[in-house]
Amino acid sequence: MTDLAEKIIAGDHRSIARLITQVENNAPDAVETMKQIHPHTGQASIIGVTGVMGGGKSSLIFELALAYRTEGKKVGIIAIDPTSPFSGGALLGDRIRMTELSMDEGVFIRSMGTRGMMGGLTSSLYDVVEILDAAGMNVILIETVGVGQDEVDIVKIADTTLVVLVPGLGDSVQTIKAGLMEIADIFVVNKADKTGVEQTVAELESMLDLVNNQERRIPIVATSAKEKKGIQQLVVQIAEHQAYLKKSQTFEKRRRQRYEAELIEIIRKRLMDFIFDEKKLKTTVDCCIDQISKKELDPYSAADQILGKILK
Amino acid sequence: MVKKIRVLVAKPGLDGHDRGAKIVARALRDAGMEVVYTGLHQTAEQIVNTAMQEDVDVVGLSLLSGAHMTLFVDVAVLLKEKQMDDVLLIGGGIIPQEDVPRLKKAGIAEVFGPGTPVEEIVRYIKKNVKR
Ligand SMILES: Nc1nc2c(ncn2[C@@H]2O[C@H](COP(=O)(O)OP(=O)(O)O)[C@@H](O)[C@H]2O)c(=O)[nH]1
Ligand SMILES: [Mg+2]
Numbered sequence A: 001m002t003d004l005a006e007k008i009i010a011g012d013h014r015s016i017a018r019l020i021t022q023v024e025n026n027a028p029d030a031v032e033t034m035k036q037i038h039p040h041t042g043q044a045s046i047i048g049v050t051g052v053m054g055g056g057k058s059s060l061i062f063e064l065a066l067a068y069r070t071e072g073k074k075v076g077i078i079a080i081d082p083t084s085p086f087s088g089g090a091l092l093g094d095r096i097r098m099t100e101l102s103m104d105e106g107v108f109i110r111s112m113g114t115r116g117m118m119g120g121l122t123s124s125l126y127d128v129v130e131i132l133d134a135a136g137m138n139v140i141l142i143e144t145v146g147v148g149q150d151e152v153d154i155v156k157i158a159d160t161t162l163v164v165l166v167p168g169l170g171d172s173v174q175t176i177k178a179g180l181m182e183i184a185d186i187f188v189v190n191k192a193d194k195t196g197v198e199q200t201v202a203e204l205e206s207m208l209d210l211v212n213n214q215e216r217r218i219p220i221v222a223t224s225a226k227e228k229k230g231i232q233q234l235v236v237q238i239a240e241h242q243a244y245l246k247k248s249q250t251f252e253k254r255r256r257q258r259y260e261a262e263l264i265e266i267i268r269k270r271l272m273d274f275i276f277d278e279k280k281l282k283t284t285v286d287c288c289i290d291q292i293s294k295k296e297l298d299p300y301s302a303a304d305q306i307l308g309k310i311l312k
Numbered sequence B: 001m002v003k004k005i006r007v008l009v010a011k012p013g014l015d016g017h018d019r020g021a022k023i024v025a026r027a028l029r030d031a032g033m034e035v036v037y038t039g040l041h042q043t044a045e046q047i048v049n050t051a052m053q054e055d056v057d058v059v060g061l062s063l064l065s066g067a068h069m070t071l072f073v074d075v076a077v078l079l080k081e082k083q084m085d086d087v088l089l090i091g092g093g094i095i096p097q098e099d100v101p102r103l104k105k106a107g108i109a110e111v112f113g114p115g116t117p118v119e120e121i122v123r124y125i126k127k128n129v130k131r
Helices: A003-009 A013-024 A030-040 A057-070 A094-101 A125-134 A172-183 A197-209 A231-247 A250-276 A278-293 A299-311 B019-030 B044-054 B066-081 B097-106 B118-128
Strands: A045-051 A075-081 A090-092 A107-113 A139-143 A160-165 A186-189 A220-222 B006-010 B034-037 B058-063 B088-093 B110-112
Touching: A003 A013, A003 A030, A003 A125, A013 A030, A013 A107, A013 A125, A013 B044, A030 A125, A045 A057, A045 A172, A045 A231, A057 A075, A057 A094, A057 A139, A057 A160, A057 A231, A075 A090, A075 A094, A075 A125, A090 A107, A090 B019, A094 A107, A094 B034, A107 A125, A107 B034, A107 B044, A125 A139, A125 A250, A160 A172, A160 A231, A186 A197, A186 A231, A197 A220, A220 A231, A231 A250, A250 A278, A278 A299, B006 B019, B006 B044, B019 B034, B019 B058, B019 B088, B019 B118, B044 B058, B044 B066, B058 B066, B066 B088, B066 B097, B088 B118, B097 B110, B110 B118
Parallel strands: A045 A139, A045 A160, A075 A107, A075 A139, A090 B034, A160 A186, A186 A220, B006 B034, B006 B058, B058 B088, B088 B110
Antiparallel strands: none
């Protein structure tokens, strides 16, 4: 086993941080370690937090982390912010709401840019979840970017997805109709210290009434991260959802979905690496050109051969 | 491989605003870096722990007065203690000229006074980042 893998399984924070950087940078070194830690994963509960920007996702994650810490659980937090398509840089500001956790040995927080990935996630997220899981985190909280409608990919990773809304946001329920509706396992109406909570909750309830044949009614929890209210109810609802997943065998199904998405992502990355490595591509192709020009081989058969080699 | 420079911008100490830190943070983002911004009132321990978890290449501290000399030095000492001296430590703010040599001796690589063009900071980081 690599030294790094051993240290990660022992929960060493610096090693966790280093491997995350490697997977983010697509470093070839990471692969061996990722292979070795996989058998040590599968214990963590993975909770996705998505919803409107500025709705209080980071603040809620902070409160949830505190609650899980009092239960003695280790908490990993992944906070994703958008990478600028112009500069490739990113401003990662979610830690502002989590300062109090930065000295807690039982908490590991990592901020990440989307680095060109659509859907509010980042392509190395699967790896980062595996790393935190292998490092012994009992709960992994993932904050997505928060742009709204296209943030549905989180369900491929999370066991439980929270959709965070705020009162008085005129089109918030509209937004949900457009896509977040299907992915919510729990609706959270945060900023319940403000007026209009009852109305937003009522709107959501009536929207849920229209959904037929639900085997599980999606709960709505009103919270105020600011006043630390409703957090315990949210913790209870998350636990109930996870119990439901296990009872209904949906848990296994979701985990399988995650591995499927992860595997597809690895294949996609490898193919992209190959295609964008112009030198390698050219040398691979070069060897067939002679044969093609001598009519010993046609270009399509040559492509089949080369692709066969890559995909092997 | 796509290596990006990761920077932690922190504001130690108890005093007021962080406008300068935010301007620098945005400029670094616009220069293609990933900037972890942690807000106000950070202790040296918090800064170093955050730098470790975020695995940053650079820590940039913003201070408003020489009163925070000790905090500055504390961060440098802690980074060394944790064998994180491959992290480039820089600072900005109103720092009396006579304090600069002492800071550099403690392990702060460079100090940028108020009104330093952000391009200069960007250039400095790109040139001096250690890993
Ligand atoms: N009034 C009120 N403000 C809140 C609450 N939760 C978060 N906020 C504030 O809303 C803003 C955005 O919060 P943040 O957690 O960063 O939201 P995010 O963008 O969804 O991660 C911050 O100014 C928070 O202080 C809440 O329950 N009530
Ligand atoms: Mg946030």
